[in-house]
Amino acid sequence: MPRAAATDHLTRAGLNLIQQALSIYDADLRLAVCNRPFQTMFGLPEDLVTPGASFEDTIRWLVENGEYGDVPQPEAFVRDRVEAARAFVPHYMERRRANGRTISVEGSPLPEGGWVTVYTDISAVKRQEELLRGRSEELSDQLLSHAEELARTNRQLEATIAQLEEAKRELTEMEARIRLTTEMTPAHIARVDRDGVYTYTNRRLSTLLPDRGSDIVGLSFEEALGPVAGRLRPTLARALEGEASVLEFTEPTFGRRIRTAFTPDQTGPGEPVTGVYLLSTDVTEEAQARAALAQTHKRELAAQLTSGLAHDFANLLTIILGLQGRLEKMPLPEGARELTGATRTAARRGGLLLDKIARMSGPIEIRPAPVVLRDFLDSFTPLARAPLPPGIAFTAQTDVPHPAVMIDADSLQDSLLNLVLNARDAIGEGPGEIVLTLRAVRDTWLDIVVTDTGPGFTEAALGQALDPFFTTKGDEGSGLGLSMVYDMAKLAGGHVRLENRPEGGAAVTLRLPLKPAAAEARPQLVLLVEDMAELRASVRTTLTDLGHQVIEAASAEEALTLAEIPGLDWVISDLRLGQADGVDLLNTLATRAPGLRLALMTSAPETDPRRAEGALRWPVLGKPIEAPWLARLFSREDAA
The missing domain is CATH 1.10.287 (Helix Hairpins)
Incomplete structure (x- = not known):
């Protein structure tokens, strides 16, 4: 906490411990500071004890709520009080409130304007004075001493109560801050006692286990977690013995990867463990x-x-x-x-x-780009049907709720063709059927399943089919097809599962990370700067095939003129423009039009100094330019 904030906090805490009510108004009759007894003594609402509250509004509220008893002309009364405050002079007065209690009001001006006022409830003192005046001749010295002792005790008790109230308020505020912090933490934080019953939770369990509720206080470990509890029980048992540990596991229903830290709750080494704190986070993307x-x-x-x-x-x-x-x-x-x-x-x-x-x-780079799933299936279906004999049918379907996702379409297409050919070889001449199905597993995984009506996998194939060089095709197979499929899935952060279906046939599931993308982006107006006409025509065709509009420039000078066209979204420039330089061109455009999105394209190696300099500021596309690279460029979040 900064020193100024800490000092303010300590000052307010100290003022709240004072038994008297205190208020400070500035020269503009606005509240500068007050303590809690000021609010409780007069029952003021929050807006009138907030710094900046008007003195006039406070007096009007007190009049309307009967603080001064029956006031015939309220507005005149308020006006007189405000005028007296503007011409403030030191004063001390005692007045009887409408509720029958008596307070003393002592006001003193401040050097820079404004004043401080202290209000003291002197009702008890007044009653004692009246009693003493009425029966002083009958009271003995001993009774007087008892009365004085009682008064001291009452004052000590009032001070203690004030301290307890302040401590209670601070504890309440601290608990609220801790609760807010834990609720904002992107993790499930909880505590279980030695009987495995939840005594605390931050209500974020459902973000990790969507089929479980978040209000689990009072539930047992098994009731709260369901099937996952059995996986965690041994680690929990060790934590109850004092062993802190971390467990990472895959939740079976939705395939999420979860990491849970178990911390014993004990006051010190050798002390008994009274429970275990649990901190669980979703590390699916990290695992991918x-x-x-x-x-x-x-x-x-x-x-x-x-x-x-x-x-x-x-x-x-x-x-x-x-x-x-x-x-x-x-x-x-x-x-x-x-x-x-x-x-x-x-x-x-x-x-x-x-x-x-x-x-x-060899080196392979997965290049995910926005792909419309329906379009992908429509283009893949003819490729899949081409090598199939007439007796084998092929169908493709999707029930993914997102129209488009981020995938490497080329790598996925190669992998699926491998699977279709394997299914064809398993079925033979037919009749038979191959089905390609895309489905989402919550918002975590994209399952791509290829099923066939062939004889299914042998036991050996289920255990070894993903290994390089394993084949059941004899001399006709290299044993690398499924290995390449597995390789693609692992490079994308997913995995492959082989299984035989209960109704017969085999199923291969590619499970890839599900990353939704925009299905249709607004067509962009692109200024393409390239000094070679053939290359310019090739890139222009690629851009227009993606649905974008293109303006062409053959030189840096022409580009600077065309860049002033209203509505221009992008400038994509070659690194070498004859005698000119693409980096210098983009630097100039970045200064002239800060909102313009810029990119370079080049065939120069990554070690080229000018390419490296440009890459520090803008995306750089390597030649030859391919459509997925451009699609990914226009979908970049940091390009907007």
């Missing part, structure tokens, strides 16, 4: 990112391990093919040419296998 990063590291390691082997293997294949060629030129006995031909075919097949390994272990 971890899975994608781990898969990237695996790919890099695989590429390092296989690159050297593949190089040597390719050299061996070259030697084998060369030797076979030389053998075929020699006079060979009958049947030998058939053997050399088979050897040549096997060597070439080994070369194709090397190509597949290179594609699988």
Whole structure:
């Protein structure tokens, strides 16, 4: 807490401990500060004890609520009090209130204008004075001493009560602040006692487990969490023994990844544990990112391990093919040419296998972009049906509530084609059916399921089908198709599940992170700056195919003129514009039109100094320009 705020807090707490009511008004007759007894003594509403409250409004409220008894002319009374306040002079007075109690009012002016007034309830003192005056001759010295002692005790008791009230108020405010903080925390915070009964919760359980309620105080561990409780019980038991720990698990119904910290509630080392504090957070996106990063590291390691082997293997294949060629030129006995031909075919097949390994272990970048699911299925369906025999039907359907999502359409299309071809091979000539279904698992996962009516997976395939080089197709298969599908899913932060359906046939589920996107963006007016006509035409076609409008400029000078056209949304410029420079052009445009969105395109490597300089400020697209990259550029949240 800043020093000024802390000082203000201490000052107010101290004023509230004073038994007398206190108010300070400034020279403009506005309330500067008051303590709580001032409000409680006169029963004032909150707006009249808030700094800035008008003295006139306060007097009018007191008159209307009978503080001064029956006042024949209220407005004149208020006006007289206000005028007296403006010509303020020090004073002390005692007056009897309408409720029968007597108060003393002592006012003193302040050096810079305004005044401070102290109000003291002297009703008890007045009653004692009247009693003493009426019966002073009958009272003994002992009675007088008892009366004095009683008065002191009463004053001590009143001071204690005031302190307790102030402490109670501060505790209430502290509890409210803690409650507000815990409710705003994006996590479930709770406490269970030794019997496993919830004694506290911040009502955010349903954000982690949507099928559970949030009002769980008084419920047992199992009643509150349902099936998840069994997964957490052993860790809770260890926490009740004093062992703090963290558990990360996947919630089975909705597939969310949850991390829960268990902290024993004990006053100190060796003290008994009275309960356990639970802090649970949704780490689904973090887990997806971890899975994608781990898969990237695996790919890099695989590429390092296989690159050297593949190089040597390719050299061996070259030697084998060369030797076979030389053998075929020699006079060979009958049947030998058939053997050399088979050897040549096997060597070439080994070369194709090397190509597949290179594609699988080489650098691949997942490039998610906004994709309209219905359009994706409409374009994929003809591709899927093309290799199928007449006896096998293919259908595609979606019940995802979001029209568009962020996915890498090209990688997903390749993966789905792999699955469709595998299903075709499993069914044979038919009849049969392959169904592609897209569905959302809450707002966490996008499940893409390919089912078929074939014989299903064997036990060996269920356990090993995702492993590289495992195949059930004999010499016809490389064993890399499902591995590439698995690789794509893991790079996207998801995973793949294989299973046999109860009604027969196989099902392959690609579970990818569900990231909704805008289905239809407003067409953009784009100024395209490129000095090569052929490249300009190619990028223009890509932009117009995406539904955007394009204005073309062949030079930086022409671009500066066209950039003044009203309604322009984007400027996409080549890095090299003849003698000019795209970075300098965008710098000029950024100064002239700060709201204009800018991007660079180039074929220069990332190590190029000018490209690196431009990338510090704007998006940079590498050539050749592809439609998904442009779609992703226009969908960037930080580009708006």
